[in-house]
Amino acid sequence: MRNILTIAGSDSGGGAGIQADLRTFAALKNYGTSAVTALTAQNTVGVQGVHGVPAEFVGQQIDSVLDDLEIHAIKTGMLFDAENTRVTVRALKRHYSDRTMPPLVCDPVCVSTSGHTLLAPDALQALTEDLFPLTTLITPNKSEAELLLSRAIHSLEDMFRAASDLLLRGPRAVLLKGGHMTATLVDVDALARTHPDACVVREALYDDNMEILAINRPQPETLVVDVLCEAGGRTTVLVRPHIDSSSTHGTGCTLSAAIASALADGATVSDAVISATAYTHLGIATAVKIGAGHGPLNHLHSVSQMGIPPRTPGNPYPFTRLLINGSATLWKEYVEHDFVRRLGQGTLPQASFIHFIKQDYHYLKYYARAYSLLAAKSAAFPLIASATQTIMHVLREITTHRAFCAEFGISEDELERTEEASATTAYGCYLMDIGIQGDTTKLLMALLACLLGYGEVGLWLKRAATRAGSGIALEGNPYRRWIEDYAGPEYQAAVRAGLETIEARAVADPPSPARLAEWRAVWDRCTRLEKAFWDMALDVEG
C-alpha cells in the first residue's frame, strides 16, 4: 500500500473532487490523504455553492500530512484561487527539493462540466508559472488547454501541437484529454501517418488476429483520443470508443487520481496513463445512473468482496471457522453423536463398535483412494508428498483396525468379506465423485470433515473424561485406545497440517462467492454423511 496526497476541492455529491480521488486510491488499493482547498455544495445537476478554504488552512492540512507520512505521489485538482495555488506550491517546496519530490500530477481544473468556474482567473498565472514546473504530468482537457494556450483546438492535429506547446510551460509530461471531442478511425490513421514516431494505443479496439472477437461487434464510429507528450520527445496517442453516457461527473478527477496511484506504485508515466485511462473508461462503461444529471463513475469495478475474512493471530483458521459455523447444528450432531457419547461412557454395545470398525475399514479404502486421486491431480511435488503421507497414515490406521478386530475375534478375511453398508458406499463414492468433478481444493474440502471431526471427537472425549459428572471416562473404558488414538499427538498433528493446508489454500486462491458456496456445500454434505455413518453404526443394535 502506497500513500497518496490529493490537494483538491470537496464534492458533497461524492462523484468528483477529493471524494472521487480517495475512492479511486482505495479501489486501486492505495492509501489516500487530502488537503481540501474549497468545499462545494454540489450534486449531479450542478454546483449550488462554493466555500473557499482559507489559504493558510490549506497549507496547514498539507503540512499535517507531509510532516507525518511518507507520500509516494501527489495530485492537485481544483485549487480554487491564486492564493491557495501559491500556498500549495510553497508547502510542496518546503517539504521537498526537486530531487525528493514524489511524482506530482496536476489536473488544472478551471471550469466544471456544468459550466461553473472553479478557478479564479488570477490563479491561472500561479498555476502555470509556479506549479507546472514542479509537475510530472499535467492533464488538461480541451477547454483547459485552450484557456492555457489562448487558442482554439479543432482537430487531432491541433491537440498534438497543443500538447507539445504545453510541455514548454514546464511540466515533464502533458496528457491532453480529448473527451470533449470525437474522432473517427480515419482521423486516427491520418494522425498516425503524419506522426510515425507516435505510439498509438488502441485500447479496447480489436487488434489483428482477433476477428473472432469482433464478429458480433461493429467497430465503434466515434472515438475518443488523448495525446500524451513526454519531455524527451516521446508521444503516445490513446484511442478508445466514445461511450454515450451521462455518468461522466468526475472523469477528470478520477483519471488524474488513477494516474497518481499508478505512479505511486512505480509505473512509468505512459504505463500509468494507459492503465488509468482503461480504469476510468471502465468506470464510465459500468456506471449505474444515479441522480438527475451527470452521475458519478463506478469506481469499484476493479474490486470484489472477499468471502473469507483474513487470517489474524486472533483467528488463525477463519475459513474453517466459517465452514463449521455455517453448519453448526449438523456439526454438533456429528461430533457429539450418541455413538460417540456412549463410546466415551464405555456403554456402547460391542456389536455397534464392531459394525463401525468393519464399515470404517471399507471407508478407509475409499479414503486412501481419494488421497491417491489427490496425488494424481497434484502438479507439484510437495502436494504429491503430503497426499502420499496421508495414505501412509491410513495404512497404519488399517493395521490398528485389524488389531481391534482380532481382539474381538474377527479375522482379516471376515473384515474384507463384510458387506458394505449403504452409508459407507454413499460417503466413499461421494469422495471419489468430488475427486472426478473438481480440482484439488474441492477434493481437500471433501476430505476435511472426516479429518477434523475425528480430531474434535478425540479432544472432546479426552477433556470430558477429566471432568467429574460428565459420565465419560478413559479408565476401564473398553474403547480407550480408540479415543487416545484420535486425541493423540500423531492424529492431532495431522489435523493441524490439514487445517494449515486448507487455510493456506483459501489465502493463496481466495474463492469467488460462487466457488465458496460450492466449497461450503461439499463440507455440509460430508458432515451429513459422517453423521449418517454413526447412525448406521448405532442402528445395528435394533
Next chain:
Amino acid sequence: MRNILTIAGSDSGGGAGIQADLRTFAALKNYGTSAVTALTAQNTVGVQGVHGVPAEFVGQQIDSVLDDLEIHAIKTGMLFDAENTRVTVRALKRHYSDRTMPPLVCDPVCVSTSGHTLLAPDALQALTEDLFPLTTLITPNKSEAELLLSRAIHSLEDMFRAASDLLLRGPRAVLLKGGHMTATLVDVDALARTHPDACVVREALYDDNMEILAINRPQPETLVVDVLCEAGGRTTVLVRPHIDSSSTHGTGCTLSAAIASALADGATVSDAVISATAYTHLGIATAVKIGAGHGPLNHLHSVSQMGIPPRTPGNPYPFTRLLINGSATLWKEYVEHDFVRRLGQGTLPQASFIHFIKQDYHYLKYYARAYSLLAAKSAAFPLIASATQTIMHVLREITTHRAFCAEFGISEDELERTEEASATTAYGCYLMDIGIQGDTTKLLMALLACLLGYGEVGLWLKRAATRAGSGIALEGNPYRRWIEDYAGPEYQAAVRAGLETIEARAVADPPSPARLAEWRAVWDRCTRLEKAFWDMALDVEG
C-alpha cells in the same frame, strides 16, 4: 449499490472523519456522499488545526445531496458546534418526515483520541435534544457516555445501565462501545448471569465443538465488550479479544459508517452492529502501521482486485482478449502459421495436408474424449448437454476427414493405422491430464485454443481471399472446403458459444490472481501445442 450520506468532519490524514466513512462505504460496495461540518489539519500524531464550516454551508451541502439522490442511510460524526448540529437537524427534518427518514446513525463525537475537543460544549444540548430523537442508533464510547450522562462508568454493569439510560434520551438503539475498557471472560460470564435475557455474541472467540481450532491458541486474556440496547428491551453484548495496536485512529468513524452501510443494505440493527464490529475489528487486526502516532485502520481487508475487466458492450469478451493479448506473438504464430498461409494460397503440398488430416484424426479422438471427460465432470444437465453436443460435432468432423482422405485415396483403415506423431500425443494427452487435474473451467481453458484458433484461421483466410494481392484465394484452391468449413456458420456458431461459455464462467466465478495465472498458463501451453501441431504437419515435406 446503496447511497449513504455522512455529515462529519474532514481528516486530512485520511484515517478518520468523512475520509474513513467514504472508504468504509466503498469497501462495503456502497456509494458515499458527504456534508463537511469542519476541516481538520490532522495526522496520526494529533490535530494541528480546525476550520469550522459555516452552518449555512453545512445545510447547503446536505440540501444538494438530498435534493438529488435517494439516500438509504445517514450517519453523523463530528458536528463541531451547536449551530452546525441544529442546521443538520433542520435540513434532515426539511427533507424527511418521521416515516420517510432513512436509518440514521449518530456517532456523538465529542473528543478525539488524542484529547482534542471536537464538539463545542454548547452543542451537547442540540445533539441530545434535537438529533437523538431522530436516530436509529447512537454509538457513544465510554467518555462520551460519561459526558452525556454526567457520571462515571467503571464496570460492564455500569455500561449496561448507561446504555439503557441513554435509550431514554430518544434514540431507538444505543451501542455503548467499550474499546477504552478491557474485561475478562469472568466479567463477561458474570454479566451474562446477571442478565440472562441478553444475547452474548462472542465474535472471533471459539465456541463449543471447535477445540481443534483453539488448540494452538490460548484464549485472549483481555476482551473488549460493547453493549447494544434496543428500544423494546432487546440487549446484545458483543465480546471480542482486545488487540494491542496503535492503528486505531478513526475506529469510531469506521464502526458507525459500517453500521450505516449495513443498515442501508437492509440489515437489522443488531445484525448491522455485529457485522460492522467484525469489519472494524479486522480493520485494526490487519492494519499496517503508518505515521508516527495512531495510524489508520485497514479499511480494505474485505476487498480484492479483480484480474479480469468487466464485460461491457464495447468489450464483450474481455477475458478472451486478455488471454490472446497475453500470448499475442505465440497466437499470431499459430493462426498465421506458414501451413495456414500456404493452405490459403493453395500451395501447401498435398503430403503435408494428408499428414495433417491423419494426425488431426487422432487428435480429434482425444478432443472428443476430453469433452466426454468434461461431461463426466459436470454436475448440471445443461453442461452435460453442451459437452455432448460438441462430441456430436467432432463425430461429424471425423466424417469430413474420412471423406477428404477418401478423395486422396486413403482408406479409413489406413487412417486408423497411422502412427501418432509426438506433437499429437503431447497435445492430446495434455488435454486429458488437465481434465484429471482440474475442474471443468480449467478443462474448458485447455479446449479453447483449438476451438478459437481454427475459427480465427477460417475468418482470416476467407477475408484475405477477398483482398487483391493477398495471394490467398478460394477459387480453384484444393483446400477450399476445409477453409469454408471453419469459416462457415456452423463452426463459427460453435466458436461464439465457446466464447460465451468461457466469458460467463469468468463472470460467475471470478478467479483469484493465482487461479487466473493458472488459466493463462493452460491457454499459453495449448497455443504452443497448436503451433507445434502445424510445425509437425509442415515438417513432412523435409
